[in-house]
Amino acid sequence: MLSSPLLLSLTLFLSLPFLLLLSPHLLSSPDADDLTLFRRAAAAAAPRRRTAAPKIAFLFLTNSNLTFSPLWAKFFLPSHSHLFNIYIHADPSQPFSRPPPSLFPPSHFVPSKPTARASPTLISAARRLLAAALLHDPLNHYFALLSQHCIPLHSLLFTHSYLFKTHPSNYLNFNKTHSSNLIFKTHSSNLSFIEILSQEPSLPTRYAARGPMLPEVPFSSFRVGSQFFILTRRHARLVVRDTRLWNKFRLPCLTPEPCYPEEHYFPTLLSMLDPDGCTGFTLTRVNWTGCWDGHPHLYTAPEISPELIRRLRQSNSSYVYLFARKFAPECLLPLMEIADDVIFRN
Ligand SMILES: *[C@@H]1O[C@H](CO)[C@@H](O)[C@H](O)[C@H]1NC(C)=O
Numbered sequence: 001m002l003s004s005p006l007l008l009s010l011t012l013f014l015s016l017p018f019l020l021l022l023s024p025h026l027l028s029s030p031d032a033d034d035l036t037l038f039r040r041a042a043a044a045a046a047p048r049r050r051t052a053a054p055k056i057a058f059l060f061l062t063n064s065n066l067t068f069s070p071l072w073a074k075f076f077l078p079s080h081s082h083l084f085n086i087y088i089h090a091d092p093s094q095p096f097s098r099p100p101p102s103l104f105p106p107s108h109f110v111p112s113k114p115t116a117r118a119s120p121t122l123i124s125a126a127r128r129l130l131a132a133a134l135l136h137d138p139l140n141h142y143f144a145l146l147s148q149h150c151i152p153l154h155s156l157l158f159t160h161s162y163l164f165k166t167h168p169s170n171y172l173n174f175n176k177t178h179s180s181n182l183i184f185k186t187h188s189s190n191l192s193f194i195e196i197l198s199q200e201p202s203l204p205t206r207y208a209a210r211g212p213m214l215p216e217v218p219f220s221s222f223r224v225g226s227q228f229f230i231l232t233r234r235h236a237r238l239v240v241r242d243t244r245l246w247n248k249f250r251l252p253c254l255t256p257e258p259c260y261p262e263e264h265y266f267p268t269l270l271s272m273l274d275p276d277g278c279t280g281f282t283l284t285r286v287n288w289t290g291c292w293d294g295h296p297h298l299y300t301a302p303e304i305s306p307e308l309i310r311r312l313r314q315s316n317s318s319y320v321y322l323f324a325r326k327f328a329p330e331c332l333l334p335l336m337e338i339a340d341d342v343i344f345r346n
């Protein structure tokens with residue numbers, strides 16, 4: 001007579017072929033490739049011991065031309081290539097002219113899917129970028145999400161030293177030019193820079209527009225913040241590993257307005273899982289003065305000046321801004337004119 005544990009094992013063993021038969025079916029669901037990617041990335045190796053400088057993964061989320069690629073090319077100097085990696089998610093449904101391969105080689109482009117406002121597709125795209133960067137290089141320690149409308153406000157060396165707390169004296173001649181503008185807070189390179197707001201007046205209507213969130217996300221846990229953040233590797237893994245909140249946020253919104261799931265998913269998830277690991281502050285400056293339609297102030301060419309760059313860098317907190325948005329394509333020329341002398345001057 002068979003003992004019951006043996007019977008159980010036998011049953012499991014016999015059902016294996018059926019599971020295998022089923023799995024191609026499971027894999028053919030539209031998100032199956034994403035799920036596989038996220039699972040692999042959640043298990044991606046972390047650096048065993050720090051044998052080289054930690055890197056910043058720059059994640060570009062774009063649905064049109066990367067107009068500012070010549071400016072970014074001055075930021076991403078080949079001589080500093082040991083300090084960064086670049087990943088681009090380009091909406092394949094949009095007309096898009098790729099930047100010259102000398103600026104952004106095809107290998108920077110990650111497998112991408114269409115994105116649209118008022119839908120969870122921007123969250124999926126950000127998760128794809130995080131996953132690709134986690135898998136690609138164990139030295140990626142910070143993950144900075146940017147769009148085609150973002151510009152750098154400092155050089156890469158400054159940005160890297162700032163995030164990794166390298167001593168300010170490492171910024172060659174830094175004191176001379178900027179000392180009055182900047183206050184260095186001794187922050188830990190273990191913190192994510194993500195805006196997390198709980199008191200916004202629009203929060204109740206946004207919660208209602210999102211659709212059913214209970215029981216995973218009660219209103220008291222619902223947060224809003226900028227879509228553009230810099231996450232630590234630990235938090236990037238938390239994000240790609242998450243299925244609990246994602247299963248709620250991936251559902252369509254109840255009403256298209258005011259529905260911006262990507263402004264809620266990341267701040268809500270991280271404030272629920274690790275509030276102390278976040279500064280609650282984004283390092284990407286955006287100007288909402290006088291805006292009401294969900295679009296921030298779009299800077300145009302006549303507004304570009306050294307003075308504007310200096311103003312955009314300053315914040316009311318003890319952090320400085322490293323990036324800014326949102327800039328019209330016509331700003332490229334005036335920005336290039338002040339790139340060497342103002343933006344990237346250390
Ligand atoms: C993208 O670039 C192409 C080629 O330079 C240009 O024809 C097109 O108008 C640009 N698209 C946008 C949205 O600016």
Ligand SMILES: *[C@@H]1O[C@H](CO)[C@@H](O)[C@H](O)[C@H]1NC(C)=O
Pocket residue numbers: 168169170171172173174175
């Ligand atoms: C910057 O100033 C600090 C103190 O004010 C000084 O210790 C440091 O050496 C200066 N760095 C440079 C590069 O001049």
Ligand SMILES: *[C@@H]1O[C@H](CO)[C@@H](O)[C@H](O)[C@H]1NC(C)=O
Pocket residue numbers: 190277
């Ligand atoms: C970062 O924070 C986590 C949790 O708060 C901790 O386990 C880890 O040791 C910290 N790492 C460093 C380098 O401080």
Ligand SMILES: *[C@@H]1O[C@H](CO)[C@@H](O)[C@H](O)[C@H]1NC(C)=O
Pocket residue numbers: 287288289290291297311312
């Ligand atoms: C923000 O935008 C407003 C116009 O909406 C403009 O008047 C103001 O100068 C901008 N602020 C900065 C710091 O650029």
Ligand SMILES: *[C@@H]1O[C@H](CO)[C@@H](O)[C@H](O)[C@H]1NC(C)=O
Pocket residue numbers: 314315316
């Ligand atoms: C800083 O605070 C002042 C006064 O409250 C405000 O006008 C300004 O917009 C704030 N700047 C930033 C970058 O938040």
